Amino acid sequence: MKVLICYFSGTGNTKKVVDALSEQFIKNDCDVVLHNVENKLDKNLNDFDLIGIAYPIHAFNAPPIIVKFVQSLPKLQKQKRLFIVKTSGEPLKLNNISSGKIKRILQKKNIILHNEYHYCMPYNMIFRHSDSMAYKMWTTASNLIPIDCKEILTEKDVKLKYVPFGRFLAWVFRIEHWGGRFNGKKYKVNENCIHCAKCVRDCPTHNIKIEDGKFVFGNNCIMCMRCSFMCPKNAIKIGWFNGWKVNGPYNFNNPEGTTQAKHKNFCKHAYKKYFDRCAKKIKENSLDSVC
Ligand SMILES: Cc1cc2nc3c(=O)[nH]c(=O)nc-3n(C[C@H](O)[C@H](O)[C@H](O)COP(=O)(O)O)c2cc1C
Structure with missing residues (x-):
C-alpha cells in the first residue's frame, strides 16, 4: 500500500508523531512518502492508496498553511481514503472540531475522512509543560500510534466527536489567522x-x-x-x-523533569480523562494481541 502523509509542524511535535506513524506504516509493509507542506507538492495523489494530513492545532483550527495546502489539491476522479492526525497542548474536546474546515474542502475533492487521531503534546505557546509531562504525553502517543496505524490499515473507521456549536466556535477563533499577521x-x-x-x-x-x-x-x-x-x-x-512565549525544545526522555506547580491545575480533569482513555485503549489492544 502506498501512503502519502502531508504535514506541517511548527516546532517539531507533529513531525515527531508523523515520523513514528510513518515507521509503523513501513513495519506494515507500506511505502510511505512524507511531504512537508512548506514545499511544493511534486507527487500525484492518484498514485497513493491512502492520504494523511497532520498538523498542530492553532486556536481550535488547522493552521492557515494547512488550509491553503488542502485548497490547492486537485479534485480526484476516484475516491481516496483520508486520515487526519493532529497534536495539541491540551485535550479539550473543542480541539476535535479543528479539522472541520479541511475535512469539508477535501470531501469536495473526493478525499474522504475515515480516521482521525488527536495526540496531546507539550505546548509550544501559552506555557511550558514540565519535561515529565512531555515524557508522559510522548510515551502515551508512541504507545497509541501502532494501534491507530493498524486501525487505519484495517479500514476501521474512527472519528472524533464534535462539541455542540463547535463549528461556530472554531470560526470565531479563526480570527487568530488574521491576528497572527498583525501580531x-x-x-x-x-x-x-x-x-x-x-x-x-x-x-x-x-x-x-x-x-x-x-x-x-x-x-x-x-x-x-x-x-x-x-x-x-x-x-x-x-x-x-x-x-x-515558550522557548527551547522539550526533553521527552526525562520522566523526572521539573513539575511546574503554577500550572498544576490547568485542565486537570481533561488531562486525566485523556490519559485514562488512552491507557484503556492501549490496555485493551495489548490484551487483544495476547488473546
Ligand atoms: C498559535 C498557536 C495556537 C495554539 N492553539 C492551541 C489550541 O487551540 N489548543 C491546544 O490544545 N493547543 C494549541 N496550541 C499548542 C500546539 O497545538 C501544540 O503545542 C502542538 O503540539 C505544536 O505542534 P508543532 O510542534 O508540530 O508545531 C497552539 C499553539 C500555537 C503556536
Missing part, C-alpha cells in the same frame, strides 16, 4: 540576538528578513512559533503574546 509585525529581537539568522532560514513563510543589519518581520506570520521557540538565545519577542 507578527510586532515581533522584535532583543540584545541577546547573536545574528545567527536561524529564524530567517527556518521561517516557513519566509517572513523574517535582515535589512541593513536589522531584523524585519513581515505580515505573513502564521504564528507557528518556530522562530521564538527554536531561538538559541531566546532573543525574539512575540508581540502581544510575549507573556505566552
